[in-house]
Amino acid sequence: MTTAARQRSAATLGTPLLVAAIVLVALNLRGPIVAVSPVVDAVRADLGVSAGVAGLLTSLPVLAFALASPPASWLIGRIGAERAMLVGLAVLAAGVVLRSADGVAGALVGTALIGAGITVGNIVVPVVIGRDFPHRSGPLLGVYTATMNVGSMITLSLTVPIAAGTGWRLALCAYLVLTVAAAVVWSLATRRREAPVDTPDDGSTPARAPWGRPVGWLLLLAFAGQSFSYYGLTAWLPEILRDLRGLDTASAGVASSLFQILAVVGALVTPLVARRTSLRLAFLPVAAGFLALPGGLLVAPALWPLWCSLAGAAQGGGFTVIFSACLAASRDATENRRMAAFVQGGGYLLGALGPWLLGAVHESVAPPAWDVPLAVVLGALVVLAVAGAAAVTRVRSQ
DSSP: OOHHHHHHHHHSSOHHHHHHHHHHHHHTSSHHHHTTGGGHHHHHHHHTOOHHHHHHHHHHHHHHHHHHHHHHHHHHHHHOHHHHHHHHHHHHHHHHHHHHHSHHHHHHHHHHHHHHHHHHHHHHHHHHHHHHOTTSHHHHHHHHHHHHHHHHHHHHHHHHHHHHHHOHHHHHHTTHHHHHHHHHHHHHHHTTSOSOOOSOTTSSSOOOOGGGSHHHHHHHHHHHHHHHHHHHHHHHHHHHHHHHHOOOHHHHHHHHHHHHHHHHHHHHHHHHHHHHSOHHHHHHHHHHHHHHHHHHHHHOGGGHHHHHHHHHHHHHHHHHHHHHHHHHTOSSHHHHHHHHHHHHHHHHHHHTHHHHHHHHHHHHSSSOOSHHHHHHHHHHHHHHHHHHHHHHHHHHHO
């Protein structure tokens, strides 16, 4: 470890406190987005907007992930990961308040700010994990990924009961308590750290641009396949199962829950597999499990609980593997930050197209059917499988 790295490590008030800060930040990185879904009908009625405009309240942040990644990366390099995270949490909090303040314009601008604030956290957390926990980065990335899903489940479970007593506006603001808690603990855990992160650890080797490296493009393609499939299936899976299997709304909701909840298992188990074997072997069940959902629904839709469970675990594991590979392909915090921003920028840009494209393809078929949209998802997951396998193999050989 270099002198600078030792100084940064010594400046921490304690490893448990930094881990707690990462967990609290992770609780804020998906929950504020999905919190809208359970009360979307009330939001539409109150604001007087169409279903398409209401849909922007959940899809706009994903587009913001893509567009805000380059400026977020610049901000982190300029003021440091520690301060940038606090800026991101402040922007997130401002967006949550503005979204509930009043009017359609406020809701949309607030939603965009939520996406921009979360983008900073999307990049900062993997950078800090790779920098401060180099020998435990895989398991901690798994905990981080699992906690994001837990945050989503908390908001999906509690928003409706809170809204029943306070209305949707205050219900969506209720989770600011998590944002404030994350900011306080993060500030305590990192307050003595030096701000700049753009100096390579050895002080001599310049950082490599991710767009100039084949592994960067392979990881971008893999994450694009994952994001496109995840957001597309998240948006349409209940309707797909209602049409294919005649499930009622409650049963279709169970399927969606399996797809989301099992991600926690995949996120926690995959790093353990990678640690005992290799990143490449850990990726194989991820690719196979994710492919099982569209493939299984096409050939054996009656087994939908199995396909949803396998794909749920795979999507949690896939996120962990891809960003573990980003860490492994980076020599220092600067390369890791740029790699994470590059992969997320391109991946989320294509991911934002998933819900729209699958819906458009579904409606273009006469009569409307889900075979072609599922085939599109299958194609995206083949890209994930091929690019991901090539990326983790290349990382291993470096």
